[in-house]
Amino acid sequence: MPGSLTGTAVTSRAHGPASVGLGAESAAALQIDLDRFAELFAAVPQWVWAALIVVVVGVVAAMVLGTLTKRLLVRVGVPGAIEGTAFERTAREFETSTVEVLGTLVRFFVLGVTFLAVLSVAHVTVAASFWAGTVGFLPQLFFAVVILIVGVVVGDKVHIVVSERLTGIKLPQIGVFPRLAKFTVFYVAVLIALSQLGVATLALVVLLAVYLFALVLLAAIALSDLLKSGAAGSYLLLNQPYAIGDEIEIGEKRGIVQEVNLFVTHVENDGEEFIVPNSTVFEEGIVRIRE
Numbered sequence: 001m002p003g004s005l006t007g008t009a010v011t012s013r014a015h016g017p018a019s020v021g022l023g024a025e026s027a028a029a030l031q032i033d034l035d036r037f038a039e040l041f042a043a044v045p046q047w048v049w050a051a052l053i054v055v056v057v058g059v060v061a062a063m064v065l066g067t068l069t070k071r072l073l074v075r076v077g078v079p080g081a082i083e084g085t086a087f088e089r090t091a092r093e094f095e096t097s098t099v100e101v102l103g104t105l106v107r108f109f110v111l112g113v114t115f116l117a118v119l120s121v122a123h124v125t126v127a128a129s130f131w132a133g134t135v136g137f138l139p140q141l142f143f144a145v146v147i148l149i150v151g152v153v154v155g156d157k158v159h160i161v162v163s164e165r166l167t168g169i170k171l172p173q174i175g176v177f178p179r180l181a182k183f184t185v186f187y188v189a190v191l192i193a194l195s196q197l198g199v200a201t202l203a204l205v206v207l208l209a210v211y212l213f214a215l216v217l218l219a220a221i222a223l224s225d226l227l228k229s230g231a232a233g234s235y236l237l238l239n240q241p242y243a244i245g246d247e248i249e250i251g252e253k254r255g256i257v258q259e260v261n262l263f264v265t266h267v268e269n270d271g272e273e274f275i276v277p278n279s280t281v282f283e284e285g286i287v288r289i290r291e
Contacts, residue, residue: 051121058114066107073099085156087149098153102146109142137197144193151189155182180215187211225279226263232278233262242288249287250276 073079082088082098091097116138159182166177191204220227237260242248246257248267253276255269265281267274 047121051118054114054117054121058110058117062107062110062114065110066103069106070099070103073102082153082157084160085153087152087156098149102149105142105145105149109138112138140196140198144196147189147193147196151186151193155185155189158182158185177219180218184211184215225277228279228282229263229277232282233260233264236260236265236278236281237262241286247289249289250274250281251284254287254289 079097079099085098088098091101159178162178162181187208191208194204236242242257242260244257244259247255248257250265250267253267253269253274255267255272255274257265258268258273259266263278265276265278267276
């Protein structure tokens, strides 16, 4: 036992100095690597490191904000609201969507701001004045593009809604009104977008007023018969010269009143139903049959 302990002690003393030497060599190598890294860091200008940090932060912010924009639009129900619009159908043809387009637009906006920030940090002489002017113009351009996209989408949606509302009106002139509604929204969106860019819009406002006046005039001309029937229907509904179940004669049409609404009167006789415009009731008069 004494011999074995002595041998162990001798062995420990034999390896001890070698282990200490290896640790010292590792520490020295690590110190050399740190010194080289410090020299490399000092050799590179500080604006390069600052620009690199700006790039990393900008890219991360672009990805995060783009994703948050898409999720927010989905959460508020934008995809379902714009389903079927021309813009959404066009986006689908390119295997994307309106929400994706807006999210991508946000990403590019943040990346553009990041690029300008990098130029500013880099002290680029040419970009210094460019940054001063662009830093205020870029948000305006971003909002102008967003307004145009929203205007196109809303215009398409208005076209669909107006078309659905006017489906029951059997007038040939009625088909022009959904298009007029859509292009009116487009025009207003363009007007707002140009105002965001600082473009003088006084002439456009005057054109908008002329356009709206022409629209009202066109509507009055196109729907003159409908307006006459509506006015006559209002009088008939208020005064009720005849009621449902009465037998009346309007011109050459005779029968029993089935329905009276704002625009027409439904008269039925021997299996035939006559739909008489209320304006015709006023023009030709009413004969109420009493037996």
